[in-house]
Amino acid sequence: MADTTTSNSIKLGRVAAIPWGQGLCYVVEGREIAVFRQRDGKLFAVENRCPHRQGPLSEGLVGGGKVICPLHSHQFDLTTGQGHEESECVRTFRVAETDGNLMLSVEVEGLR
């Protein structure tokens, strides 16, 4: 049995598929995850839907570790998931580059 700290690493594809300074949406086991590639090379992954009105965060403006939802400009910190509105928060995931590949870590229990 996997305990809750066990995580799976899922290969999403090539890092270069994401344009500089933008995001892309990946569907992982039926769940939409937005992955961002900042111009400074930093990668972030959060759940794709804005808690406000389900706007697609992957289409938002990105920079300085923040994303702005394209629908009503709600803002989120990509490291913590905390929104500008105190009550709003998105889930974050660990994502990293290995040999040019985009690897997403997903806690087994958490994703289910």
Added chain:
Amino acid sequence: MNREKRKLVVIGNGMAGARVVEEILKRAPDQFQITMFGAEPYGNYNRILLSNVLNGSQAATDIFMNPLSWYEENGVRLHAGVKAMKIDRERRVVVGAPLRRDTLAYSADAATAENAATVEEPYDCVIIATGSRPFVPPMEGFNGTGAFLFRTIDDCARIADYARDSRRAVVIGGGLLGLEAARGLLTHGVEVTVLEAGPQLMGAQLDPEAGDLLRKTIEAMGIKVMCGVIATRIDRVEGCITNLEFKDGSMLQTDMVVVSAGIRPITEIATASALKVNRGIVCDDQMRTSDPDVFALGECVEHRGQLYGLVDPIWEQAGVLADVITGVNPNTAYHGSRLGTKLKVMGVEVASMGETKARDADDEVMVYREPSRGIYKKLIVRGSQIAGAILLGDTESAGTLMQMFFNGVRVPERRADLLFGSPKGVNLLRASDLPDNAQICNCNGVSKQTIVEAIESRGCQSVSKVGAATKAGLGCGSCKSLVAQLIEAYVGEVGYDPSEHYYVPGVPLEKSQLVREIQSRGITSVSEVFAQLADGKECPASKVGLASLLKTLWPGEYEDERDARFINDRVHANIQKDGTFSVVPRIYGGVTSADELMRIAKVAVKYRVPMVKLTGGQRIDLLGIRKEDLPAVWQELGMPSGHAYTKAFRTCKSCVGTDFCRYGVGDSIALAQKIERRFQGVESPHKMKLATAGCPRNCSEAYVKDLGAVAIEGGKWEIYVGGAAGGSVRKGDLLCTVDTHDDVLLYMGRFMQYYREHGKYLERTYGFVERIGIETLRQILVEDSLGICARLDADIQKAVDAYRDPWAEAELPAYPAQFSGPELAHTLEVAENNG
């Protein structure tokens, strides 16, 4: 711990009953097991909107505040259609009886259903919110067909029904509700006469002079008004009303009678339960009746000798009662309410507060009259405070006056400022005079206390910082001056917050400084701006504004980083609430062809477009297209982009002009097409919507467009700029009158270029034209006072020449993932990783 819940029985399911339950649930969702008795067989509804139901502008279902499901969701049991008859205070149960469906719920002798068992509900606490019933002045013959009260949803239905077959109607009662009933009846096409026993209309809110002015305004709408008359008898022939007889023996022909002559508290249950009753059920400052376990609120209550019939006092009572009964604040006290109201009576603005007449010679009375416009203003000042005010026809200052009146604020020395506003724009209302709990920001409900806390303990010393901390001023913004006053009062002066003047939030420079830095350093990309001018810190909220600025500063050399574009400009389509996009192809001047329509139809079928809609700009919108389908949709349409998603020239509407219209004096279609072909895709600080009109009848709305051309007799064209008909409405200003289509193109282009250069980012032309002034614009753009016209003409030509259809990116995307939809991750390649 599973404590037994206390049993609360609420008698009455109107606005007061429902409100107090909501207030209680807000404070203590689990403290009570709540049961409600409602004599009407519905959930509760907003009685204030009843006249809309009568005149048909709202459906009965629209005015329900809490639908029946609300009761279930909140665990409230509702006995609908059951009337509480008595509180048995010995056995501690409330006894109720089901009413017959056809009975009048509020009548004292409402018939109970036969053979129906009574209902008994045990209680720990009871709240009586039985409200009031209409007062029927004594007259013979009221009971019978054709005579109605105006009080409930059922009344509305019955009145509307009967009015259909009636020619004449009489409304008895010239108060607020009576006038509303008259307005409702008017929409049913009957002749309406309003009878008022007193000497004037709306005697509770207006003085005789204002009442008289209102009467004239209402009579001009076709309603007859008779004051000082008392009806004594309704005459019928074969069951149908024929006449109304008055005390003086005179008569009035009518087919129906509606009574709306005030209300009386419903107190039978209190009397039957041996509680203390005067005019209403007597309550103390905690809203308790003479039995400490029985509370009451609303129109059935008498508090300190006063009865209330407006919602605001009832809301206050509900708050106090909920505080007391839940124990959240058992010593809260209701001190009575100052009465003030702002409303529209048959389209006439009325505001009234406090007393309508001076009490004695010491009261100061200010009056202003402007009969031709139906305006009357009166102010009564006593001891430097407002004792009362009446505003008729113009209620603009009502908000300030009411704040002062409700909070007992000292009025300024110049009383005229109270009625007309102060000439220097100085604030009449001093925030420091308001009590701590006064609401400063009415949009976001922020109190003075909350703002002061943010200023004192959280160090917010500018209006924007207070806004960020409390949300005050972030709605309509009209309270910002009060916030600034509070900062001044508590820390001495409003801190100069330079960030309020930055061009974008992420780069600490004002626009002129920013432009200087960008030009002297030769910065051509957004990422370089962050690197050189913001310590390398990217700010997503600043990207779009910077991109717009750079593009204007470096028309040819701008380095177009697509991540600095808003999604709409990345994919040349407008994002919708569900993440799909809308596609609007360009239809020059609103003229299309069978061929284009067939292609549009084919695309709509093939891509299962959920909605095809005509736009206000004479185009066709395909809504609900997936991002990944955009390139194929564009290719198959074979039409260029209509730029309906970006800050640029949008469209030029036209009327049919001289082609077919018998009034047309100029060829508006050809001109619109020329305009659209020339300026398509030209970017600007905000969108530009245009129109051409073939004559001054203005069918294409050219007067209210960012730029409009209107043909006038003699073959000339007028060019209007700065019009708007969106959230703001403004008629454009006449820039100049010219002779030919080419001249229209010339001056329009010149104006556009000047706007592109001098408009602030996201400033529409209506704001721009107002800021610069039409006189100045005429001097610069028509008389060439600055000698820049030739240069402007050359620069707009460059922008026109640079046009490329963005939908050409369908063939060659600007970057690989431009139109990527969600990628399906392959979970086969899973690596175990103990972390």
